[in-house]
Amino acid sequence: MVEQSLWMRKVAANPGHSSWYIERFRSMARAGDDLAGEARLVDTMVPRRARILDAGCGPGRIGGALADAGHEVVGVDVDPALIEAAEQDHPGPLWLVGDLAELDLAARGVDSPFDAVVCAGNVMTFLAPSTRRQVLERLRAHLAPGGRAAIGFGGGRGYEFAEFFADAESAGLEPDLLLSTWDLRPFTEDSDFLVALLRPRE
Numbered sequence: 685m686v687e688q689s690l691w692m693r694k695v696a697a698n699p700g701h702s703s704w705y706i707e708r709f710r711s712m713a714r715a716g717d718d719l720a721g722e723a724r725l726v727d728t729m730v731p732r733r734a735r736i737l738d739a740g741c742g743p744g745r746i747g748g749a750l751a752d753a754g755h756e757v758v759g760v761d762v763d764p765a766l767i768e769a770a771e772q773d774h775p776g777p778l779w780l781v782g783d784l785a786e787l788d789l790a791a792r793g794v795d796s797p798f799d800a801v802v803c804a805g806n807v808m809t810f811l812a813p814s815t816r817r818q819v820l821e822r823l824r825a826h827l828a829p830g831g832r833a834a835i836g837f838g839g840g841r842g843y844e845f846a847e848f849f850a851d852a853e854s855a856g857l858e859p860d861l862l863l864s865t866w867d868l869r870p871f872t873e874d875s876d877f878l879v880a881l882l883r884p885r886e
């Protein structure tokens with residue numbers, strides 16, 4: 685067993701948290717908001733009909749958009765209510781409940797590795813801090829040689845970018861390209877958001 689994620693601690697403190705989050709994204713979708721920016725970037729990184737892991741997929745907006753673009757998607761999230769919503773709202777991908785710190789998809793009979801891993805929407809800052817490095821190791825273990833991970837999260841949320849870079853390095857993930865937005869603006873020392881495109885160290 686690993687330390688409980690900060691997200692599930694929030695859910696334990698407020699059992700309505702998951703349904704609030706699901707409804708928030710459903711109402712944005714009804715309003716026609718653009719919920720696929722991260723998916724568009726990841727789509728440019730892979731060949732057609734690629735295998736993509738949506739790590740911390742929540743109710744499935746990113747994996748759903750990538751499946752609509754023709755990719756084979758597996759989404760994993762620790763919150764069962766969000767996985768149920770992903771199954772309802774975005775049928776097609778394989779949606780699985782699981783903690784990323786213990787991710788071993790081959791052991792669950794799921795083909796591994798993946799051409800890309802996307803971990804968006806501040807997932808990194810909702811992990812139990814003691815599991816961050818382990819999660820990065822598990823993501824790396826699910827990447828094919830030549831594959832890449834796209835990991836995005838905001839500053840000021842308790843996980844310093846410098847600490848993340850050190851954890852990624854120790855997990856065997858090297859920066860390929862550092863951005864500050866999902867629409868390709870460069871990362872600088874003043875950036876308050878990070879989108880890191882990382883490749884497994886050979």
Ligand SMILES: C[S@@+](CC[C@H](N)C(=O)[O-])C[C@H]1O[C@@H](n2cnc3c(N)ncnc32)[C@H](O)[C@@H]1O
Nearest residue numbers: 689691740741742761762763783784804805810
């Ligand atoms: C803000 S939501 C983002 C959801 C989705 N990536 C998106 O951008 O729409 C953060 C997600 O991280 C997931 N999460 C947090 N810790 C996790 C863990 N240890 N393993 C798997 N998922 C986790 C939560 O359950 C939640 O769905």
